[in-house]
Amino acid sequence: MKHIAQSLALGLAVLAAGTASPRAADWAVSSGGARDFGSIKDYRNAAVPVPAPTPSPSYAKDWYVRGDIGYNLATSTDITATGGITARPGDDLNGFVFGSIGFGRYITPSLRAEFAVDFRPKKTVTSGIQTYSKTQTINTTVVTGAPTVETVTYNVTQQDDSQTVDHTAFLNLYYDFHTPGSRFTPYIGAGLGLDSKRYKRVTNQSVTCSEVSFDPATSVSTSLGNVCPASPYGNPPPANSDDKWTQQLGFAGAIMVGAAYEVMPGVQWDAGYRMLWAGAALSLDAKSFDGITKVTVSDRLDHELRTGVRIDLN
Numbered sequence: 635m636k637h638i639a640q641s642l643a644l645g646l647a648v649l650a651a652g653t654a655s656p657r658a659a660d661w662a663v664s665s666g667g668a669r670d671f672g673s674i675k676d677y678r679n680a681a682v683p684v685p686a687p688t689p690s691p692s693y694a695k696d697w698y699v700r701g702d703i704g705y706n707l708a709t710s711t712d713i714t715a716t717g718g719i720t721a722r723p724g725d726d727l728n729g730f731v732f733g734s735i736g737f738g739r740y741i742t743p744s745l746r747a748e749f750a751v752d753f754r755p756k757k758t759v760t761s762g763i764q765t766y767s768k769t770q771t772i773n774t775t776v777v778t779g780a781p782t783v784e785t786v787t788y789n790v791t792q793q794d795d796s797q798t799v800d801h802t803a804f805l806n807l808y809y810d811f812h813t814p815g816s817r818f819t820p821y822i823g824a825g826l827g828l829d830s831k832r833y834k835r836v837t838n839q840s841v842t843c844s845e846v847s848f849d850p851a852t853s854v855s856t857s858l859g860n861v862c863p864a865s866p867y868g869n870p871p872p873a874n875s876d877d878k879w880t881q882q883l884g885f886a887g888a889i890m891v892g893a894a895y896e897v898m899p900g901v902q903w904d905a906g907y908r909m910l911w912a913g914a915a916l917s918l919d920a921k922s923f924d925g926i927t928k929v930t931v932s933d934r935l936d937h938e939l940r941t942g943v944r945i946d947l948n
Contacts, residue, residue: 695740695946700750700904702734702942711934713759717927718766719794724934727757727798734940738806748806750825756797759929760835764792768924772845786845786862788923796835798931802886802912803827810894821906823890829912833931834879837920876921884914884933892940900946910936 711724736750768788775782804827811820843862848855892906917930 695900695948697737697739697947698746698944699737699947700735700748700942700944702736702750702904702940704732704734704752704908704938704940706730706732707937707939709934709936712930712932714930715760715928717922717924718768718790719760719764719792719927719929721760721796721929722758724932727759727934728936730755730757734942736806738808738944744810744812746808746810748804748808750804750806752802752804754800754802756799758795758797759833759931760794760796762793762795764794766790766792775847782847782849784845784847784858786843788862789842789844790923791840791842792922792927793838794835794920794927795837796833796918796929798831798833800829800831800912800914802829802910804886804888806888806890808890817896818893819896819902820893821891825888825890827886827888829884829886829914830881831884831912831914831916831931832879832881833916833918833929835918835920835929836877837922837927838875839920839922841923874921874923878918878920880916880918882914882916884912886910886912886914894944897943900948902944902946903941904944905941906939908936908938908940910938912936 706728709725709728711727713721713724713727715721732752732754734750734752736748738746738748740746767790770786770788772784772786775784804825806823806825808821808823813819841862842860844860845858845862846855847858888908888910890906890908892904894902894904897903911933913933915930915932917928919925920927920929
């Protein structure tokens with residue numbers, strides 16, 4: 635009985651020690667006081683640190699490309715022709731369609747720079763058969779005491795076809811007036827560049843003569859035939875043909891005003907007005923029996939409407 639009581643007492647002591655051990659592990663004495671460090675069973679309830687979210691990158695507009703078509707409303711230029719031929723008036727070289735391509739970069743949200751090239755069609759300056767006459771005093775003789783004047787008339791027939799074509803390249807600067815929440819963006823701009831003008835002229839000329847002797851004493855005119863005599867214009871004046879061209883490079887300037895509409899993100903429909911000054915001027919002689927036929931095309935001022943598409947490259 636005694637042994638049984640001792641065994642029960644020993645078992646209760648072991649049981650009590652096993653029950654108190656986990657609780658003792660949760661406590662420690664530090665600086666004279668009890669401190670709770672928690673137990674392994676509290677792991678599931680511990681806070682797990684969450685990493686800070688990484689901001690999504692935003693890609694601002696940088697470069698863009700564009701393509702446009704334009705219509706020339708009016709042209710102001712001077713075209714002069716000498717030597718008996720005629721040319722179209724300068725303000726008649728309008729009413730044509732042209733194309734343009736370019737690329738640009740957004741410097742700030744409102745300021746952008748752009749390089750663009752315009753391609754224009756050929757424009758006729760002279761065309762078809764032209765006729766004119768020149769009269770030269772050849773000789774003066776004395777018959778019965780009175781002077782007799784001999785003159786020769788040169789009748790010129792000239793096929794004259796000439797065309798001019800020019801292209802411009804500009805470095806433009808635009809300022810966009812943004813309105814929050816609006817798809818429309820008005821703008822103004824200005825550009826400086828170069829104008830390349832080419833002029834080609836093809837001529838074919840023939841000359842016939844009629845020589846007349848006039849006696850002022852009797853007021854009688856006598857035909858001396860159709861053979862061209864010796865003269866400052868040749869003996870006889872030859873038939874001439876010529877095919878030549880010339881090219882000139884000059885400065886150009888432009889001012890623009892218009893508006894863009896955002897069709898979809900990154901795509902702008904652009905429409906506006908441009909006033910363009912092109913400074914290239916040139917002249918071209920054509921071979922002639924008297925050597926003085928010339929056509930001169932001066933600088934010009936154009937008024938244009940343009941429309942096209944700008945596509946952002948992000």
